[in-house]
Amino acid sequence: MPATEEEGAAAAAVAEEEAYEQEDGDGEEYDEDEEEGYEFGDAADAAQCVEMAERGPGGAVATVSIRDFEALAALSRKRKALPAEEPPQGDEASKRRRQQGELSEAESANLFDQLMEGFGLRRKKRRRSKDGKRKGRARGRRSRCSPEVIKKLGDATLLFTENRFKEAIPILHEIVRIAPNLPNSYNLLGSIYKENGEIDKAINFVMLAAYVSPKDVSLWKKLIDLALKKEDAALARHCVIKAMRADPEDVGLKFDCANIYRTLGDCHKAAEIYEQIVGIHPSNTVARRAAAQMYRDSGQIDKAIDLLEDFINAQTSNIDWGLLDLLISLRLRNDAHGEALRQIKKAQLVLGSGHKLPVRLQAKAVICHAYLGDLKHAEVFLQSVHLGRSKENADMVKEVASTLQSLGQYEYALKFYSMMEDVAVHNDGGSYVEAARCYMVMGDKGKAIPYLYKALEGMEDNVDVRITLSSLLVDENKSDEAIKLLSPPENTELQSADIPDHQKPWWLDGEVRMQLAKLYYNKGMMEKFVETIFLPILETLDIEYANRKVKMNRKLTNDVLQERTKVLGEARQDSVFQGCRPIASTAELVKANRARKLLEKRAAESNEDTIRDDTRRAKQKPPLPGLLTNVENHQLVLDLCRTLALLQRYFEALQIINHALRLGNDPLSDDIKEELRSLGAEIAYRALDPSPGFDYVRYVVHKHPQSISAWNSYYKVTSRTEEKGHFKFLLRARRDPKCVPPKIISGHRFTAISQHQSAVRDYLEAYKLDPENPLINLCVGSSLINLSLGFRLQNKNQCIVQAFAFLYKCLRIGSNRQEALYNIARAYHHVGLKTLAVIYYEKVLAMEVEDHPIPKLPFEEDLQEHQDFRPGYCDLRREAAFNLHLIYKESGATDLARRILKTYCSI
Numbered sequence: 001m002p003a004t005e006e007e008g009a010a011a012a013a014v015a016e017e018e019a020y021e022q023e024d025g026d027g028e029e030y031d032e033d034e035e036e037g038y039e040f041g042d043a044a045d046a047a048q049c050v051e052m053a054e055r056g057p058g059g060a061v062a063t064v065s066i067r068d069f070e071a072l073a074a075l076s077r078k079r080k081a082l083p084a085e086e087p088p089q090g091d092e093a094s095k096r097r098r099q100q101g102e103l104s105e106a107e108s109a110n111l112f113d114q115l116m117e118g119f120g121l122r123r124k125k126r127r128r129s130k131d132g133k134r135k136g137r138a139r140g141r142r143s144r145c146s147p148e149v150i151k152k153l154g155d156a157t158l159l160f161t162e163n164r165f166k167e168a169i170p171i172l173h174e175i176v177r178i179a180p181n182l183p184n185s186y187n188l189l190g191s192i193y194k195e196n197g198e199i200d201k202a203i204n205f206v207m208l209a210a211y212v213s214p215k216d217v218s219l220w221k222k223l224i225d226l227a228l229k230k231e232d233a234a235l236a237r238h239c240v241i242k243a244m245r246a247d248p249e250d251v252g253l254k255f256d257c258a259n260i261y262r263t264l265g266d267c268h269k270a271a272e273i274y275e276q277i278v279g280i281h282p283s284n285t286v287a288r289r290a291a292a293q294m295y296r297d298s299g300q301i302d303k304a305i306d307l308l309e310d311f312i313n314a315q316t317s318n319i320d321w322g323l324l325d326l327l328i329s330l331r332l333r334n335d336a337h338g339e340a341l342r343q344i345k346k347a348q349l350v351l352g353s354g355h356k357l358p359v360r361l362q363a364k365a366v367i368c369h370a371y372l373g374d375l376k377h378a379e380v381f382l383q384s385v386h387l388g389r390s391k392e393n394a395d396m397v398k399e400v401a402s403t404l405q406s407l408g409q410y411e412y413a414l415k416f417y418s419m420m421e422d423v424a425v426h427n428d429g430g431s432y433v434e435a436a437r438c439y440m441v442m443g444d445k446g447k448a449i450p451y452l453y454k455a456l457e458g459m460e461d462n463v464d465v466r467i468t469l470s471s472l473l474v475d476e477n478k479s480d481e482a483i484k485l486l487s488p489p490e491n492t493e494l495q496s497a498d499i500p501d502h503q504k505p506w507w508l509d510g511e512v513r514m515q516l517a518k519l520y521y522n523k524g525m526m527e528k529f530v531e532t533i534f535l536p537i538l539e540t541l542d543i544e545y546a547n548r549k550v551k552m553n554r555k556l557t558n559d560v561l562q563e564r565t566k567v568l569g570e571a572r573q574d575s576v577f578q579g580c581r582p583i584a585s586t587a588e589l590v591k592a593n594r595a596r597k598l599l600e601k602r603a604a605e606s607n608e609d610t611i612r613d614d615t616r617r618a619k620q621k622p623p624l625p626g627l628l629t630n631v632e633n634h635q636l637v638l639d640l641c642r643t644l645a646l647l648q649r650y651f652e653a654l655q656i657i658n659h660a661l662r663l664g665n666d667p668l669s670d671d672i673k674e675e676l677r678s679l680g681a682e683i684a685y686r687a688l689d690p691s692p693g694f695d696y697v698r699y700v701v702h703k704h705p706q707s708i709s710a711w712n713s714y715y716k717v718t719s720r721t722e723e724k725g726h727f728k729f730l731l732r733a734r735r736d737p738k739c740v741p742p743k744i745i746s747g748h749r750f751t752a753i754s755q756h757q758s759a760v761r762d763y764l765e766a767y768k769l770d771p772e773n774p775l776i777n778l779c780v781g782s783s784l785i786n787l788s789l790g791f792r793l794q795n796k797n798q799c800i801v802q803a804f805a806f807l808y809k810c811l812r813i814g815s816n817r818q819e820a821l822y823n824i825a826r827a828y829h830h831v832g833l834k835t836l837a838v839i840y841y842e843k844v845l846a847m848e849v850e851d852h853p854i855p856k857l858p859f860e861e862d863l864q865e866h867q868d869f870r871p872g873y874c875d876l877r878r879e880a881a882f883n884l885h886l887i888y889k890e891s892g893a894t895d896l897a898r899r900i901l902k903t904y905c906s907i
Contacts, residue, residue, distance in 0.1 A: 046180030050173060050189075053204035149179045156188060165192045183209035187219060190226075199230050210242070217247045224256060236260055251277055251284075258290065267298035275307065282311070285320050292326055301334050312343075319347055321358050328364045332371075341368040359385060363396045367403045370412075378404065378412050387423045394424040398431060410438040429458035433465055445472050463509045470515055479523055486516040510536065510624035514636060526643050533640055534652065540622040541659035547619040548663070556595070558602070564588075564595040628667040638672055641679050650687040654680060657696075681713060690717040698729055705733070711741035715748070740766045740773075747779060756787040774813045778823060781806035785827050800831055818847045822876045826883065834887050841887075844880035845904065878905050 145153070152175050159168035169192060175185040190205035203226050210219040220243030227236035240257040247253065254277050261270035271294030277287040288311060295304035308327040312319070324347055331340035344365050348357055356362070362381060369377040378400075387393040401416035417438070420431035432455035439448035452469040459465060466485060473482035488507035506512060517533035520526075627633050637660055644653035657680045661673060668676075681700045684693025697717045701710045718726045730749070733742035747762035763780040770776055784803030788796045807827055811820035825840030881904030888897035 046176050047173070049208065050176055050205075053189075053208065054201060145179060145182060149175055149182065152178075153182075153184055153188075156185075160188060160192060163195070165196060168192060181212055183213040183216065183219065185209075186212065187222075190222070194226065199226055202226055203230070203235070210239075214242065215246050217243050217250065217253070220246060221253070233260065233264055237264075249280070251280060254280075255287070258287075258294075262290075262294065267294045268300070271295045271298060271300070271303075278307070285323060289323055289326060292323075292330070296330060296333075301330055305330050305334065315350075317350065319350060321361065325358075325360050325364065328361065328368075332364070332367060337368045337371040341365065341372070344368065359387065359393070360396055363400050366400055370404055370407055370409065375409060375412060378409075378416075382415055382419070387419070389423055389425050391425055394420060397423055401431070401434065405434060405438060410442050414438050427458060429455035429462070429465070432458075436468075440472075445475055448472060449476070461506045463506050463511055466506060467511055467515050470519070474519070479519055483516065483519050483523070486512055486519065508623075510540075510622075510626065514624060514627070514633060517636065517640075521639055521643070526647060530640065530643055530647065530649070533636065534644075534656075536623045537627065537637060537640060538655060538659060540624040540627050541656070541663070543620045543622040544628060544667070545659065545663055550619050556598070558599065561595040561599050565592050565599065628663070631669070634668055634672050637668075638675055638679075641676060645679060645683055645686075648686075650683045651692070653683055654692050657683075681710075684717050685713045689721075691721050693717075694721060694726065698726070701733070705736065705739045705741075708741065711745065715745050718745075734762065734765075738769065740769050740776075743769075744776065744779065747783065751779075751783060751786070754786075756783050756790070759783045760787055772813060774810045774820070777806045777810035777813065778820075781810065781827065782823070785830055788831065803827065818844055818849050818876050821847070822880055825880065829883060829887070834891075838884060838887055841880045841884040845877050845884070848877070849875045881905050 152171050156168045156171040156175070159165070159171070169189065172185045172189050172192075175182065179185070186205045186209035190202045190209065192202075193199075193205065194202035203223065206219060206223050206226065210216065210223060213219065220239050223239040224236055224243065227233075227239055237257070237260050240253060240260060243253045244250070244257060254273050258270045258273035258277070261267075261273065271291050274287045274291035274294060277284055278291060281287070288307060292304040292307050295301070295307065305327065308323055308330070312324055312327055324343070328340045328343060331337070331343065344357065344361055347361065351357065357365070362385065366378050366381050369375070381400075387397070397416055397419050401413045401420070404410075404416065405413040414435055417431045417435040420427060424431070432451040436448035436451040436455070439445065439451070449469065449472050452465055452472070455465050456462070456469070470482040470485050473479070473485065486507075488505075513532060513536050517529055520529035520532060624633075627637070637656065641653045641656050644650070644656070657676045660668060660676060677696050677699050680693045680696030684690040684697050687693065690697075694717060697710075697714050701707070701714045704710045718730075727749075730742055730746055733739065734746045736742070743762045743766040747759040747766070750756070750759035750762065760780065760783040763776060763783055766773075767776050767780055781803045784799050784806065787793060788799040788803065793799060804824070804827065807820075807824050811817075811824060814820040821840050822844045825837045825844060828834070828837035828840065881900050885897040885900045885905075888894070888900065
């Protein structure tokens, strides 16, 4: 169109608008309480808005906040309605307004106008009479459009009906330029983009049309459909509220709004809107039922009862059985069993004696009578009522059965659970489980087993049912059947597959593994027991230890903050209108806003090089979650360690012991930990390499310093290890003035490395504490003999005399035992006093000693090891004869030496 024509069309439109305003001023008065509309200031603003609305997702769109728009509009209307008051003066009032996020009326009016001007919209000016009433005819009675606009709009509509959208869009743009405040052009543009599948652009244009003409309910309804199609709940709620303001009497809009709140889970608001519908149409039973259900779901049982009771009591015929059933359910939920029963009897009176109540009400009557202690009606119901297969019947029977079960009437409950087989369309096994529980409570566990087997047919992956069934089988002496029930299938691929925790099959569940392991242990199947439970326990102990090292992060992570901000809704970058009020409670919105500000602050403080995922390593879920929390499972850890030690799998046993003890003091009891440490010491004593268990041996002797068995184990372990760490421990232990064994062991250690002077010192310290001990006297005597043979000792004879004094004391304490005589003979032989040695060797030959079993440590008594010792292993005559023949041979008495060997040392 030429510029001159454009100017002419604009002038004609301005002249027509002026004439319309003059006509409004001279017309009749009318008072209309309507929501004010908004208009574009000029064609340039409208064109800019259209350009913004047509931009695709991701484009830079200057947006206006709907939330601010609504809040400021409300403040503006409030400012007009209330008398003029002076705003609070002083710093305290302004500070309070800033803290609460409120604005003064003047500030709100200025900001409201700035928002509208920034978008290109301004409030429509209306002339009003002096008495406050608007004059002139009502809006919409006369068209404001010029003939040119009407013609172009008709052409665009025709092109739209012919699906020639590309040709229609430029014409509609031209209409927007000529008549920027005509909603039809924006609506038609929205319809075009809707047909093209561009829902976001369609919402933008229909929203513009709705805000230009806010009283047009059809536009808001169209927006509701588009928002639901886009699954934008916040926008749908915003539009339906706007539509309800435009037409408060439209029941369909109220249903839509209530359904939206119901879908969002806001039961209280949904109930209030349904109740508004009931207030408009009291006979609308659908809305009444929905309102009662929403009040029930929101916990307001009394409100739901009041809503239903008045309506049902007013019915003298044609009773709504659905509402009555809901009312009875609410009464039962409120524990008003007598009131519920009176309501049922009243319905029977209305129905007449010749007719029966619906089956659901009969079932409710059985429940009421059961609570009141009358069970004969349950028997009547079982005999007279015959139900078909349906989900409703199954739910009804299950409700009656569970009620009777909760009341302790297990026999009647079993009868109703047996009905479930005839009425259930698909029995998932829940009724069988409850029937089995009834039998278990009644003490008849044998009858519960078949029901649990039936339950497993429909719920194979239910771990609780499987474990319960296995326990019952064990009680019935069917351990093999219980093991088969808990054993994994033969398909090894399923067992070794890397499956997420929430998808793992039942045989990988921790409770199943522990139960199966206990069954193997009780049956004596030790290899199977270890194979089943070793790796899960080891992994569980590892994970529990790792979880204890995970520090709790007091700062909220970015993931948590982003999760909180989700309630604010995603920013509609492709939408002209932004900021629809989110669907959340006030507390959630406060948290979300704080989280958003904190995220923005962290983003501002960080740069691209330092931005990292700040999520801490989360705690892992162990394969046996109840291993440490349940005290009964602690014995399982101890049994596994004992079994591994019995199977001589010492390294694996020490692995479990080490991992269990490093958890600290909390998980395991003191008794279990003591037994584990004792078992570790026992393993160190038995194993070929005692080094891994040396710490446990050291702990045992530290805990029991006066125990000879503990020190014997310690000495045997240290004599076979090459580690030097035990020397420091032994040095500290021998400083105890009342502990003898470490002093003796220290003397043995010095004797082994030929440091006889130090050995004598340690032996003499032990002698001071226990002078009547034959072993200590023998050790002191033998050490002094060895010391006397050294080259640097000056008074050797005195040392030898002292040595023999201790040896003779050992002989006296031992009552002339063969061993003591042999030691004296060997000492004389060693220092060269062979004549005296011959005397004592002959005394040894003259004595005969019976064999005695070799002493064992406490944990060695249960070992079934076969020790093949030949007769005479406790007799020292052969050793004495051999030494005596050496003396005879050295002195030249070879015949005598030969006779001694032939007599005592021949085979």
